[in-house]
Amino acid sequence: MARRVSTGSVVLRFLRRLGVSLLSVGLAFALTMLLQPLFPYPFLFLFFGAVMASAWFGGAAAGLFAVLLSTMLVEYFFVPPVHSFSISATAEAYFAAFILCALAASWISSANKKSEDALQEALDHLETRVSERTAELLKTQTELAHLSHVLSMGELTASIAHEINQPLTAVVTQGHACVEWLSADPPNLEKVRHSVERIIQDGTRAGATISRVRALFKKEAPVRDWLDVNEVVHELTVLLRDEAMRRGIHMQTELVPGLPKVNADRVQLQQVLLNLLMNGMDAMDNVTARRKELIISARVEEANVIVCVEDSGKGLDAETAENIFTPFFTTKPHGVGLGLSLSRSIIEAHEGKLWASARPSGGAVFQFTLPASDGSDA
Amino acid sequence: MPEPRPIIFIVDDDASVRDAISNLLEAVGLRTKSFASTEAFWKEQRPDVPSCLVLDVRLPGASGLEFQQTLIKHGISVPIIFITAHGDVPMTSRAMKAGAIEFLMKPFQKDDLLAAVRQGLDRDRVRREQDAEVAALKAKLAQLSQREREVMDLVVTGLINKEVGARLGLSEVTVKIHRGRVMQKMEATSLAELVRMADKLSAHP
Numbered sequence: 178m179a180r181r182v183s184t185g186s187v188v189l190r191f192l193r194r195l196g197v198s199l200l201s202v203g204l205a206f207a208l209t210m211l212l213q214p215l216f217p218y219p220f221l222f223l224f225f226g227a228v229m230a231s232a233w234f235g236g237a238a239a240g241l242f243a244v245l246l247s248t249m250l251v252e253y254f255f256v257p258p259v260h261s262f263s264i265s266a267t268a269e270a271y272f273a274a275f276i277l278c279a280l281a282a283s284w285i286s287s288a289n290k291k292s293e294d295a296l297q298e299a300l301d302h303l304e305t306r307v308s309e310r311t312a313e314l315l316k317t318q319t320e321l322a323h324l325s326h327v328l329s330m331g332e333l334t335a336s337i338a339h340e341i342n343q344p345l346t347a348v349v350t351q352g353h354a355c356v357e358w359l360s361a362d363p364p365n366l367e368k369v370r371h372s373v374e375r376i377i378q379d380g381t382r383a384g385a386t387i388s389r390v391r392a393l394f395k396k397e398a399p400v401r402d403w404l405d406v407n408e409v410v411h412e413l414t415v416l417l418r419d420e421a422m423r424r425g426i427h428m429q430t431e432l433v434p435g436l437p438k439v440n441a442d443r444v445q446l447q448q449v450l451l452n453l454l455m456n457g458m459d460a461m462d463n464v465t466a467r468r469k470e471l472i473i474s475a476r477v478e479e480a481n482v483i484v485c486v487e488d489s490g491k492g493l494d495a496e497t498a499e500n501i502f503t504p505f506f507t508t509k510p511h512g513v514g515l516g517l518s519l520s521r522s523i524i525e526a527h528e529g530k531l532w533a534s535a536r537p538s539g540g541a542v543f544q545f546t547l548p549a550s551d552g553s554d555a
Numbered sequence: 556m557p558e559p560r561p562i563i564f565i566v567d568d569d570a571s572v573r574d575a576i577s578n579l580l581e582a583v584g585l586r587t588k589s590f591a592s593t594e595a596f597w598k599e600q601r602p603d604v605p606s607c608l609v610l611d612v613r614l615p616g617a618s619g620l621e622f623q624q625t626l627i628k629h630g631i632s633v634p635i636i637f638i639t640a641h642g643d644v645p646m647t648s649r650a651m652k653a654g655a656i657e658f659l660m661k662p663f664q665k666d667d668l669l670a671a672v673r674q675g676l677d678r679d680r681v682r683r684e685q686d687a688e689v690a691a692l693k694a695k696l697a698q699l700s701q702r703e704r705e706v707m708d709l710v711v712t713g714l715i716n717k718e719v720g721a722r723l724g725l726s727e728v729t730v731k732i733h734r735g736r737v738m739q740k741m742e743a744t745s746l747a748e749l750v751r752m753a754d755k756l757s758a759h760p
Contacts, residue, residue: 345661346663350572351578422613422614427615
């Protein structure tokens with residue numbers, strides 16, 4: 178990491194370091210002056226503390242400066258003969274020991290400080306890396322979620338095409354009828370009006386289907402909004418209706434009217450629902466012994482809205498139930514194994530829960546919760 | 556006797572499509588009756604007039620193709636025009652082999668639908684005439700005595716009176732008298748006509 182530091186700030190930092198030394202040694206000196214009368218020998222321990230503190234807060238240079246200051250003060254004030262820079266022969270060894278100890282204290286303290294600083298820096302660096310990686314992972318996950326969603330939408334192409342083709346057929350046929358009523362003699366204007374009204378209705382219906390599909394494919398950063406779960410379920414089941422019919426599945430919704438709204442991203446919520454519904458349909462592919470049914474229900478329980486997708490498919494054995502939310506776990510021949518794990522992380526990001534259980538009458542139940550609005554926000 | 560007014564039945568679960576088809580057919584002067592499901596059509600008392608059925612392939616519950624089989628099994632021979640948005644070939648050929656008039660892809664053109672409907676009604680008219688003829692023949696056949704019936708069965712195979720007599724243990728004269736009554740009761744003017752009648756009766760037992 179390159180740091181640009183001006184000369185001024187270098188000088189300032191140097192002075193601050195010396196200041197630390199002056200301050201701590203001064204403090205030690207004052208306290209020693211106070212305490213010295215209590216001891217029959219030179220009381221010098223507080224100076225070690227001052228040296229260590231200087232080295233810790235000011236670095237090695239400040240430590241050495243503190244050693245120098247302390248040595249001078251100690252020699253002048255405390256080593257006999259006091260109040261002179263001369264040293265008596267008996268005090269020489271004692272004074273030398275003081276200097277050595279002070280140097281050692283300075284060195285240990287500054288070395289300690291250095292390694293702690295290095296550790297702190299490493300920690301900071303690590304933290305930055307972790308948050309960078311987390312952001313990358315989140316981005317990848319969003320992209321994967323979109324991809325897996327687009328893939329499952331691909332399976333729906335026929336169903337969507339049907340849903341658009343129906344009103345188009347009606348429009349073309351009503352158009353022909355309109356021409357016939359106009360060419361009658363006299364033209365039957367009442368019938369013409371009826372035909373044109375139906376054309377408007379059917380054209381609008383085709384347009385609405387296209388908007389639904391476009392909304393589903395939209396790739397945008399998630400936006401939380403207050404949503405009506407019933408409406409989201411309805412929008413999706415319209416697109417899935419034909420697919421269900423083609424597979425001989427009775428799809429039915431059991432929605433409680435007037436559910437409280439949930440704070441969620443519409444596209445993500447549809448992704449989760451679509452994933453659960455397609456899974457349910459796939460699970461019933463080889464079922465012949467019982468009626469193929471897919472039931473989507475929504476209700477409110479305590480402070481949550483619970484959405485429930487039930488199928489009468491092959492059900493969940495113990496191993497599957499345990500692994501079903503693990504990424505890349507799949508029971509489908511061409512499955513990628515991401516749908517449910519992505520769905521779970523989407524729901525958890527919405528402060529909800531997603532879980533699976535066996536259906537008592539055969540098949541599986543997938544349920545998720547979303548915190549319900551208390552009515553003050555929507 | 557003027558022909559009774561034909562009727563076109565429409566079965567499609569989509570109200571828009573149902574309404575559009577019935578509107579178009581009514582615009583060209585045809586009578587229609589629409590149903591949202593095959594069950595509703597099945598329960599309906601259908602008038603005894605030339606008719607055909609415009610049937611959606613994809614329906615909730617039993618598909619249009621399955622319903623075609625049900626109708627055949629119950630001897631209901633209303634001509635069927637299939638409409639579908641998913642016209643895969645195997646489906647088409649299966650329906651056509653089972654006697655469907657046409658397999659129209661949504662959205663279809665007016666002329667294709669009208670041509671198919673007309674063809675369907677024509678086929679139903681022919682069928683109704685044949686049915687009426689067979690019914691009349693059956694009524695005549697019912698008037699024959701046991702012996703006359705035996706004589707007729709042998710005569711139409713090409714046997715001469717003498718051979719018929721030998722088979723039944725009757726004299727040639729007796730056979731001749733029975734044969735005369737058969738021709739009279741069946742209102743046949745020649746042996747060839749009697750043979751044709753017998754063929755028709757054996758084709759519609």
